[in-house]
Amino acid sequence: MKNEKKSYHHGDLRNALIEAGICIINENGENALSMRKVAGACNVSAAAPYAHFESKEDLIVCMQTYVTEKFTNYLVDAKKEASSASEAMLALGHAYIRFFLENKQYFTFLFHQPCFTINLSSLDNAENFPPFLLFKDCILAYNQQMGKELSQDDLELDVISLWAHVHGIVSIASMKHVTWEKRWEDELINLVR
């Protein structure tokens, strides 16, 4: 952008490739994503990306991580604005849905072949999908505020239940050929137990 002269070394090719990839799926969908186009978008030869990524799949995983970070930040921001634990839970659910409705192509991109691991029985595992951990914290805080003691089993179930709820909604709402009305989202999210 700022440096038009072609130097042999790009300088920050790795990040440029990731962002070019995101750009392509934003504009033309996941099917249009190819190593050669990503390379071309960075004014670099077809083989150049292989200095930074093992394979196309590896690039995709890194792109997924990149999107997941954006997603997590979006959720964290939404949670910050809530002034109580129950509000936080609703805000989190709403944000979960809103993020993907504002960026429909990201939903299948992230969940078609998820790169993250989710160990539902080991909620503290640091390798878990970060948004998943946000849900857990939220439910813990909520029950603490309510003065309830949760068994590990109950916590598991609550997290899965909340997650499945919003995930199912957004999964349907972000389908092509599905006409979604926001009022459904508003009513459904209030059904969170």
Next chain:
Amino acid sequence: MKNEKKSYHHGDLRNALIEAGICIINENGENALSMRKVAGACNVSAAAPYAHFESKEDLIVCMQTYVTEKFTNYLVDAKKEASSASEAMLALGHAYIRFFLENKQYFTFLFHQPCFTINLSSLDNAENFPPFLLFKDCILAYNQQMGKELSQDDLELDVISLWAHVHGIVSIASMKHVTWEKRWEDELINLVR
């Protein structure tokens, strides 16, 4: 199978291609699906499929329709065994989940880029995803049995809610890297309102 002699005309190539395609995604996943392999599996040249399908995408849509039929039959069978409207609703939900847990590769195949259209506001539209119509009928029957009168808005919301519920569960349960325990399914499905 029964006719080893190669005749110039296959006889039933269209169906053979669809089933070969299903076979490939069952064994090696959706990424391994290629027109040439599908053709090869039927002992036919690379261009032969184009007498029956416009494009790879067209073949995929036909494969999706094929799987959707199997899925619908599976749901209908499960519903038949129920002896009350409320039982039918639970049976339908369970079957929805079980089908995809028994055939994990089908979930993303069907919903990644769904071929069907779903008009949530026009529940009677004949072009709607057939399993979706099953849900509608089930909820209508249930409320009728309960003597409740449902507005169109309430019906919409109930259908979406039920669908989102089981869809969310199976969406999470069928992710790779997710360890799913059947007891969650049993407990979650009982939360159907």
Next chain:
DNA sequence: AATGAAACTTAACACTGTTAAGATTAGAAT
């Protein structure tokens, strides 16, 4: 038996992921 349409083959095109071999360069070590 003749004919036209449908089902197929062969051959080619542009595009894909990926690798091997070599060219260029930045930065550390001398």
Next chain:
DNA sequence: ATTCTAATCTTAACAGTGTTAAGTTTCATT
């Protein structure tokens, strides 16, 4: 400052992909 090394990039090639055009074989109807 020079040398060396490792990282970064290019070119060229390979096998595999979707798809089409042109020609061949077969089926079904007359």
